[in-house]
Amino acid sequence: MTMISEPDVPAIELGHREAAPGKPSRARLIGVVAVGALLVTAVNVTAAIYLYRGVNDLKTMEARLEQLGQFEQRIGARIDTVNNGFQSRFETLDHQLQTNFGRINGSIAKLEQGQPVAASDPAPGAAEPALLDNTTVADASAADEGAGAGDGQPAFKRKVAPPGPNPSYQRIQQPDGKVYYKKIN
Structure with a gap:
């Protein structure tokens, strides 16, 4: 192969080419891709931070809700205990009232028959x-x-003012x- 060289014409370097008139250069394309990747990475890191905080808040709320459930069970047990106490007291009072009503009805029946109640039924x-x-x-x-x-039945205590000196x-x-x-x- 023969080379023609002219001393007046500048030499062409193979490493440095000019871009064609309608095509962008490679450096610009690499820069745009790098900026896009950096932007996507920043969005992903921000989303990961908010997701991590959300998960921690959710765990905290679950722990508090679990404590609330235990508190509700304790309160429910205490209410049941109080309710059972009141129920037993009401049953006792109901039994006493039924007994007293039975005595009163018996006394009324004896009075209707003409029998003296105080003498026959102490x-x-x-x-x-x-x-x-x-x-x-x-x-x-x-x-x-x-x-x-x-x-055998508890007597109802009445509140009586304490007697004075006379x-x-x-x-x-x-x-x-x-x-x-x-x-x-």
């Missing part, structure tokens, strides 16, 4: 307080509380069972 375990001329309100309430204690009423029970209070001066 309250079981109830001692009749003795008729005293100097009986006071405080003594009468103490006697009433003691009267219901022997029948009680001013006297309790009088007549033979027919009526009780009167007389004011003492």
Whole structure:
């Protein structure tokens, strides 16, 4: 092969070419691809950070909800305990009321038949307080509380004001069972 060389014409270097008039250069294409990859990487890192935070928040919420479930079970158990206590008290009161209503109905039936109730049906375990001329309100309430204690059922305690130094009423029970209070001066 023969080479023609002219001293006036500049030499062409093989490594450096000019781009064709309608095509972009390779350096520009590589730059655009690199910027795009960097942008996608930044979006992925940001999404990963928010996803990690969301997962941690979700774990925290699950732990709190689990504690709430345990709290709900404890409260439910305590409410059931209180409810059972009230239910047993209501059943006891209902039984007492039914017993008392039965006694009252029996007494009413005896009265309708003309039988004296006080003479034939004394309250079981109830001692009749003795008729005293100097009986006071405080003594009468103490006697009433003691009267219901022997029948096996709890007596309802009444709130009675404590007697003053000189009680001013006297309790009088007549033979027919009526009780009167007389004011003492």
